[in-house]
Amino acid sequence: MRNPDIITFGCRLNSFESEIIRSKATQAGLDDVVVVHTCAVTAEAERQARQAIRRARRERPDAKIVVTGCSAQISPEVYAGMTEVDHVIGNKEKLEVFAWRSLGGVEASRVIVGDADQISETAGHLVDGLDGRCRAFVQVQNGCDHRCTFCIIPYGRGSSRSVPVGEVVTQTRRLVENGHKEVVLTGVDLTSYGKDLPGEPTLGQLARRLLKLVPALPRLRLSSIDPAEVDPDLFELIAAEPRLMPHLHLSVQAGDTLTLKRMKRRHTRDDVIALSRICKGLRPEIAFGADLIVGFPTETDAMFENTLRLVEEADLTYLHVFPYSAREGTPAARMPQLPKTVIKERAARLRASGDVALGRFLDREKSRRAMLLVEKSRGGHTETFAPFRFCEAAKAPAPGTLVPIKAERVEDGMLVGHLAA
Numbered sequence: 001m002r003n004p005d006i007i008t009f010g011c012r013l014n015s016f017e018s019e020i021i022r023s024k025a026t027q028a029g030l031d032d033v034v035v036v037h038t039c040a041v042t043a044e045a046e047r048q049a050r051q052a053i054r055r056a057r058r059e060r061p062d063a064k065i066v067v068t069g070c071s072a073q074i075s076p077e078v079y080a081g082m083t084e085v086d087h088v089i090g091n092k093e094k095l096e097v098f099a100w101r102s103l104g105g106v107e108a109s110r111v112i113v114g115d116a117d118q119i120s121e122t123a124g125h126l127v128d129g130l131d132g133r134c135r136a137f138v139q140v141q142n143g144c145d146h147r148c149t150f151c152i153i154p155y156g157r158g159s160s161r162s163v164p165v166g167e168v169v170t171q172t173r174r175l176v177e178n179g180h181k182e183v184v185l186t187g188v189d190l191t192s193y194g195k196d197l198p199g200e201p202t203l204g205q206l207a208r209r210l211l212k213l214v215p216a217l218p219r220l221r222l223s224s225i226d227p228a229e230v231d232p233d234l235f236e237l238i239a240a241e242p243r244l245m246p247h248l249h250l251s252v253q254a255g256d257t258l259t260l261k262r263m264k265r266r267h268t269r270d271d272v273i274a275l276s277r278i279c280k281g282l283r284p285e286i287a288f289g290a291d292l293i294v295g296f297p298t299e300t301d302a303m304f305e306n307t308l309r310l311v312e313e314a315d316l317t318y319l320h321v322f323p324y325s326a327r328e329g330t331p332a333a334r335m336p337q338l339p340k341t342v343i344k345e346r347a348a349r350l351r352a353s354g355d356v357a358l359g360r361f362l363d364r365e366k367s368r369r370a371m372l373l374v375e376k377s378r379g380g381h382t383e384t385f386a387p388f389r390f391c392e393a394a395k396a397p398a399p400g401t402l403v404p405i406k407a408e409r410v411e412d413g414m415l416v417g418h419l420a421a
């Protein structure tokens with residue numbers, strides 16, 4: 001029997017869920033299946049998914065092609081309308097073996113997509129590892145109760161819900177037993193973790209408990225967090241827990257307070273600067289990544305300049321720049337849109353300032369001793385998530401190992417060096 005092929009788009013949550021889909025489709029005994037796991041965050045992500053579907057049909061004319069994920073959940077008719085597609089499965093159903101089993105039958109429904117608002121349970125499915133990855137993502141939260149004006153995600157993933165602490169511990173233990181040295185806690189709105197659980201444990205309390213109950217876990221990392229919702233326990237861990245990686249990826253979205261208000265975000269530009277300064281005070285080597293949207297409707301040149309200046313003022317290093325993409329059904333899509341040329345030009349300028357910020361950061365990192373999680377690419381990432389590769393002459397240890405490294409130089413946006421003595 002041929003294992004299902006899964007083409008995954010989008011976030012770490014999708015990567016984690018793709019492992020569950022793989023095991024459910026295999027359990028269902030489906031042979032010759034291609035699953036396209038979509039993302040709805042941008043129009044570009046949806047275009048790429050449709051392209052992947054057409055390619056899969058060309059390359060695998062007899063395979064069963066199944067489309068799932070947020071874009072399939074929000075616009076099932078779009079994929080059901082493609083002749084290349086056999087079935088469309090929703091975000092809840094994709095995690096349930098019954099849905100995959102039903103595809104084997106002659107009466108199989110073409111579209112199996114329920115109401116996102118009815119999705120109540122969290123995955124809670126255990127995975128052994130993430131296909132070929134050294135860094136393992138663990139889903140601890142799903143869905144979102146916020147309604148940022150540009151965002152379509154809540155319409156695909158439903159309301160916020162958390163995986164109980166005990167299940168997160170069990171999942172993490174299994175990954176560590178299977179050799180993973182680093183785990184990344186992931187979710188849609190990670191900092192709203194626990195609000196739906198008895199006793200309302202916070203993200204910081206979850207991390208503290210996890211590190212206590214899984215002493216063999218060398219590195220714990222957090223995926224994207226809301227700058228307005230960092231809890232006291234998380235600040236304490238940032239200050240005192242070496243196994244919590246000194247790297248925070250912030251869901252900033254813009255560096256202008258009026259734009260943030262129009263986005264219905266919960267923070268101001270000054271809050272981001274203050275958070276950066278507090279965390280640097282607690283852990284001087286800490287590094288920040290940031291999601292930033294450019295070209296949000298009504299964004300003026302002056303507002304964009306505020307975003308550009310925030311990169312240095314908050315010492316942001318790893319920029320994920322998103323040219324604004326109108327999502328049908330969101331309030332921002334009904335606002336006056338900026339010309340595509342302006343959006344493109346601003347994205348290029350912000351990415352360029354990101355390259356400068358990364359270069360500045362890597363020059364600082366060069367002199368620091370660091371531990372590297374070796375990945376496939378004869379390289380990997382340090383604790384601060386600095387990208388590193390071994391110089392040609394150096395012997396690269398096996399992927400998945402943790403080793404001390406010494407950087408010699410910075411090249412092409414990464415540290416280059418060798419094992420430290």
Ligand code: SF4
Binds near residue numbers: 146147148152188
């Ligand atoms: S917090 Fe905002 S941007 Fe993030 S998933 Fe929720 S609605 Fe979307």
